[in-house]
Amino acid sequence: xxxxxxxxxxxxxxxxxxxxxxxxxxxGQVLGLLGENGAGKTTLMxxxxxxxxxxxxxxxxxxxxRTFRDPAQAINAGIGMVHQHFMLVPVFDVxxxxxxxxxPTKGPLGSFDRxxxxxxVVELSKKHGLHVDPDAKIESLPVGVRQRVEILKALYRKSxxxxxxxxxxxxxxxxxxxxxxxxxxLAKSGTAVIFITHKLNxxxxxxxxITVLRRGAVAGETTPAAATxxxxxxxxxxxxxxxxxxxxxxxxxxxxxxxxxxxxxxxAGAIAVDRATFEVRSGEILAIAGVQGNGQTxxxxxxxxxxxxxxxxxxxxxxxFAAGSPREIASAGVAHIPEDRNRxxxxxxxTIAENYILNTYHLPQYSKRGLxxxxxxxxATEKAVKDFDVRTPSIDTDIASLSGGNQQKVIVAREFSRNxxxxxxxQPTRGLDVGSIEYIHRRIVEQRDSGAAVLIVSTELDEVxxxxxxxxVMYEGRIVGILDAKDATRERVGLLMGGIVA
Amino acid sequence: MTRIGAFARKLRVPALSIxxxxxxxxxxxxxxxxxxxxxxxxxxxxxxxLGVGRAATAYSALLRGALGDPETIGKALAxxxxxxxxxxxxxPIVESVVASVPLIFVGLGVSVAFRxxxxxIGGAGQYTMGAVGGTLAALIFGGGVTPVPIAIxxxxxxxxxxxxxxxxxxxxxxxxxxxxxxxxxxxxxxIAAQFVFFLVSNFEFIQKPPRIQPVSKELSQFVxxxxxxxxxxxxxxxxxxxxxxxxxxVSWFLFRSTRGFELRTAGLNIAAAKYAGMGAASSxxxxxxxxxxxxxxxxxLVAVGTVKQLSPGIAxxxxxxxxxxxxxxxxxxxxxxxxxxxxxxLQHGGSLMQVTTSIPIEMLLFIQALVIAFIAAPELTLGIIxxxxxxxxxxxxx
Numbered sequence: 001x002x003x004x005x006x007x008x009x010x011x012x013x014x015x016x017x018x019x020x021x022x023x024x025x026x027x028g029q030v031l032g033l034l035g036e037n038g039a040g041k042t043t044l045m046x047x048x049x050x051x052x053x054x055x056x057x058x059x060x061x062x063x064x065x066r067t068f069r070d071p072a073q074a075i076n077a078g079i080g081m082v083h084q085h086f087m088l089v090p091v092f093d094v095x096x097x098x099x100x101x102x103x104p105t106k107g108p109l110g111s112f113d114r115x116x117x118x119x120x121v122v123e124l125s126k127k128h129g130l131h132v133d134p135d136a137k138i139e140s141l142p143v144g145v146r147q148r149v150e151i152l153k154a155l156y157r158k159s160x161x162x163x164x165x166x167x168x169x170x171x172x173x174x175x176x177x178x179x180x181x182x183x184x185x186l187a188k189s190g191t192a193v194i195f196i197t198h199k200l201n202x203x204x205x206x207x208x209x210i211t212v213l214r215r216g217a218v219a220g221e222t223t224p225a226a227a228t229x230x231x232x233x234x235x236x237x238x239x240x241x242x243x244x245x246x247x248x249x250x251x252x253x254x255x256x257x258x259x260x261x262x263x264x265x266x267x268a269g270a271i272a273v274d275r276a277t278f279e280v281r282s283g284e285i286l287a288i289a290g291v292q293g294n295g296q297t298x299x300x301x302x303x304x305x306x307x308x309x310x311x312x313x314x315x316x317x318x319x320x321f322a323a324g325s326p327r328e329i330a331s332a333g334v335a336h337i338p339e340d341r342n343r344x345x346x347x348x349x350x351t352i353a354e355n356y357i358l359n360t361y362h363l364p365q366y367s368k369r370g371l372x373x374x375x376x377x378x379x380a381t382e383k384a385v386k387d388f389d390v391r392t393p394s395i396d397t398d399i400a401s402l403s404g405g406n407q408q409k410v411i412v413a414r415e416f417s418r419n420x421x422x423x424x425x426x427q428p429t430r431g432l433d434v435g436s437i438e439y440i441h442r443r444i445v446e447q448r449d450s451g452a453a454v455l456i457v458s459t460e461l462d463e464v465x466x467x468x469x470x471x472x473v474m475y476e477g478r479i480v481g482i483l484d485a486k487d488a489t490r491e492r493v494g495l496l497m498g499g500i501v502a
Numbered sequence: 503m504t505r506i507g508a509f510a511r512k513l514r515v516p517a518l519s520i521x522x523x524x525x526x527x528x529x530x531x532x533x534x535x536x537x538x539x540x541x542x543x544x545x546x547x548x549x550x551x552l553g554v555g556r557a558a559t560a561y562s563a564l565l566r567g568a569l570g571d572p573e574t575i576g577k578a579l580a581x582x583x584x585x586x587x588x589x590x591x592x593x594p595i596v597e598s599v600v601a602s603v604p605l606i607f608v609g610l611g612v613s614v615a616f617r618x619x620x621x622x623i624g625g626a627g628q629y630t631m632g633a634v635g636g637t638l639a640a641l642i643f644g645g646g647v648t649p650v651p652i653a654i655x656x657x658x659x660x661x662x663x664x665x666x667x668x669x670x671x672x673x674x675x676x677x678x679x680x681x682x683x684x685x686x687x688x689x690x691x692x693i694a695a696q697f698v699f700f701l702v703s704n705f706e707f708i709q710k711p712p713r714i715q716p717v718s719k720e721l722s723q724f725v726x727x728x729x730x731x732x733x734x735x736x737x738x739x740x741x742x743x744x745x746x747x748x749x750x751x752v753s754w755f756l757f758r759s760t761r762g763f764e765l766r767t768a769g770l771n772i773a774a775a776k777y778a779g780m781g782a783a784s785s786x787x788x789x790x791x792x793x794x795x796x797x798x799x800x801x802x803l804v805a806v807g808t809v810k811q812l813s814p815g816i817a818x819x820x821x822x823x824x825x826x827x828x829x830x831x832x833x834x835x836x837x838x839x840x841x842x843x844x845x846x847x848l849q850h851g852g853s854l855m856q857v858t859t860s861i862p863i864e865m866l867l868f869i870q871a872l873v874i875a876f877i878a879a880p881e882l883t884l885g886i887i888x889x890x891x892x893x894x895x896x897x898x899x900x
């Protein structure tokens with residue numbers, strides 16, 4: 001089937017999310033839809049899947065115009081979505097998950113016909129080369145396989161247009177490669193695929209043609225043959241972008257953070273970090289790589305006082321800090337850029353100034369006899385906003401109305417405003433535009449150069465490789481390897497991320 | 503965006519909510535009128551015009567009851583200072599303000615808790631226990647035992663303590679064992695009312711002689727709060743002044759103090775409050791203590807000054823109305839005061855509406871409930887009427 005979106009426009013209060021976007025994808029073709037967060041990719045796909053109605057513009061399938069009132073109609077029209085966050089029931093097995101919602105039935109009561117369902121799933125997975133065990137429970141499957149189940153689910157519903165939303169976000173590089181194989185196979189057998197991503201290399205690797213979105217509009221169309229990562233980045237951002245972080249060799253001095261056999265439990269009481277041992281020294285960046293959910297979150301929370309350390313010991317500049325509260329740890333010289341800035345890093349509904357003093361408000365410079373010193377706060381915030389190039393109409397603007405990049409700049413400004421000995425940055429650039437990523441990386445390298453120890457936790461392999469003087473890899477709560485930057489190739493780190501220790 | 507524009511945008515939803523609620527209330531008046539319904543089929547136009555007339559009569563009675571009768575006011579203006587005429591002219595609006603005093607206090611009290619992310623439904627109980635404190639202080643220290651100003655101050659202090667203690671219980675339980683404040687505060691409301699019943703029916707020191715009714719002695723014999731209007735028969739006392747001062751204090755506390763900053767942070771984003779090293783437990787307890795103290799202060803001043811008597815039902819529907827007021831007022835002290843005044847007008851005007859038309863005062867509860875529903879669903883409210891203030895604001899991007 002051939003899918004065409006023509007002149008799609010969607011206005012939300014205050015944002016023109018889609019501005020006359022036209023894209024098309026042919027039978028057997030892979031369209032790479034590239035754009036930063038906020039470029040309008042998700043809105044466009046929600047329109048395609050029937051969640052939103054466009055204000056204007058049309059959707060054509062094989063030349064006939066279609067309107068979708070709800071997702072069911074889009075599914076019936078042959079459009080299958082694989083969302084970034086999987087919609088699977090953990091206790092179901094693969095067969096049940098695939099057929100859920102359109103199960104084959106038998107008998108007068110319409111009871112579930114498991115035998116037929118299983119046979120259909122086996123046939124489907126064989127036909128498309130999507131290898132899964134039809135009887136395995138979802139909860140026992142690795143993420144990469146769960147994604148295959150999601151794809152099977154779409155195919156089972158006779159989707160001829162498959163939309164994959166940021167499919168590689170949760171995968172190791174090897175799993176991503178396998179996914180690409182699957183996509184190529186699907187295209188060969190006639191499925192039209194829309195592959196949504198913000199990763200430049202991926203579109204070049206898998207797409208037949210590329211459409212780049214910027215600020216809700218189509219910024220350009222090209223093909224992998226004609227494009228380079230640099231040219232795509234420029235199209236995506238609207239200016240030339242430096243893709244690599246320039247940094248001098250590090251001058252590594254004494255250890256600042258020493259973590260010895262530290263174990264941490266997750267909320268369910270299971271071991272999330274398993275006897276982790278590493279150190280971060282002054283003047284170096286240790287980057288921890290790993291697929292999302294391998295204990296990185298708990299590791300960072302434990303090191304910043306948000307989660308108790310179960311066993312092992314941690315010292316900061318040779319002083320134990322295991323029992324520290326977030327405030328004590330912060331005043332000991334630790335800057336913490338939290339993983340989820342919306343949840344932990346800022347208070348929406350408060351101004352930039354209020355967010356700037358979020359964890360220093362109690363210090364004498366901002367607080368006099370229990371009252372906030374507004375003048376001092378404004379002066380400090382004005383300076384920070386200027387120093388960190390935060391684009392905002394005023395420091396009294398609600399932080400919620402800033403773009404993600406500017407919000408993160410406020411957080412980074414706040415954390416670097418103190419005397420910093422150790423930087424703990426978790427996913428410091430997740431969901432940011434390329435310009436902001438560049439800027440925040442530079443600021444982090446600056447901290448290293450001025451003698452701080454830097455610990456970065458990131459699931460973006462590119463970020464880990466670009467920033468780390470040493471690269472550690474976490475897998476199922478364990479540090480499975482620590483490599484020097486020169487030995488940390490994409491392949492070696494990728495294998496470690498999948499738990500394969502050479 | 504200009505400051506005035508921002509202000510107008512904030513007022514948009516509450517103002518529209520009140521307007522739409524009154525409109526639906528009018529429809530309700532029209533279509534529940536037996537006479538209108540009876541003629542609706544045979545003579546629809548006549549029936550509807552009759553209904554509209556009824557609704558107009560009802561709302562004009564509401565307005566006269568709330569603000570005053572233009573005719574009486576005209577007479578007073580022409581009378582060259584006749585005290586009696588002036589008293590009659592001003593009584594409706596003064597009584598409306600009197601009715602809003604408890605609403606201001608409890609509205610401010612629950613707002614402090616709401617700002618901290620605690621859904622304190624216990625305004626009524628805290629208000630009642632404040633009234634108990636105030637009553638006890640009046641009985642013990644009033645009637646010439648201590649000088650009047652001191653007795654008044656003690657009434658207020660006892661009220662603060664009574665309310666704060668009552669709010670401390672759910673605050674402590676939430677902070678320590680995570681007990682839901684919604685449940686505990688509601689239950690404590692019942693206990694407070696029963697506790698008053700126990701006090702006013704078992705102690706000679708408290709109960710009104712000849713000890714038949716479950717009410718306290720006449721408190722004006724012990725402490726009389728000074729009025730603030732030159733006409734003595736108008737009963738507006740220092741309670742309203744204290745209420746307005748409290749609003750200023752709450753505003754100052756929330757937006758200027760470091761403690762207020764902690765409470766607001768906890769209310770908007772508890773995860774970020776923990777990240778920033780603010781103690782969640784102490785924020786909860788502080789917020790509840792302050793919240794209860796304010797409601798309690800109101801209870802004491804109203805029991806001693808306006809009602810002049812303690813009875814189990816002293817809180818009436820204040821607790822729930824105050825929750826509505828806090829939400830309508832955006833938990834902002836100025837908004838709470840303004841909304842409480844509007845609700846005071848509705849409440850007092852409603853009593854005249856009940857007298858002059860046969861529409862029961864419950865009609866106003868209906869309208870209040872609609873206001874809350876519309877505030878809770880701002881999109882719906884804005885959808886009903888496209889408003890001239892609606893402007894597409896440009897979001898800020900890099």
